[in-house]
Amino acid sequence: MYVTHSPTANALYIKLNNQVVAQTKKASDSVILDFDADGHLIGIELLDVGEYVDNPSTITYEQLTEAIRPSEETIRAQRQAIKEARQKRKTKTK
Numbered sequence: 467m468y469v470t471h472s473p474t475a476n477a478l479y480i481k482l483n484n485q486v487v488a489q490t491k492k493a494s495d496s497v498i499l500d501f502d503a504d505g506h507l508i509g510i511e512l513l514d515v516g517e518y519v520d521n522p523s524t525i526t527y528e529q530l531t532e533a534i535r536p537s538e539e540t541i542r543a544q545r546q547a548i549k550e551a552r553q554k555r556k557t558k559t560k
Contacts, residue, residue, distance in 0.1 A: 467480065467481065467482050467483070471522045477511060477514075478512040479511045480511075484556075486505075497510065498511040
């Protein structure tokens with residue numbers, strides 16, 4: 467695992483292993499996740515990292531988990547989408 471910081475992009479990238487990126491998913495406005503061909507998480511990019519820490523080269527585990535945690539708004543939207551999907555399935559089976 468290694469961490470790189472780009473001050474000009476205000477971004478931090480955490481590479482978990484040396485696998486090749488096969489898919490990228492946007493987890494939130496400031497978090498991008500990279501996955502290998504088997505769907506394993508291999509990298510985390512934090513955008514606007516200066517909002518979370520003063521010195522990204524000394525980021526702590528607590529700061530990292532706070533940065534990648536989804537917002538309450540995102541959680542509510544995901545729960546609503548799940549609820550609506552369940553309701554659609556119930557309607558189709560009747």
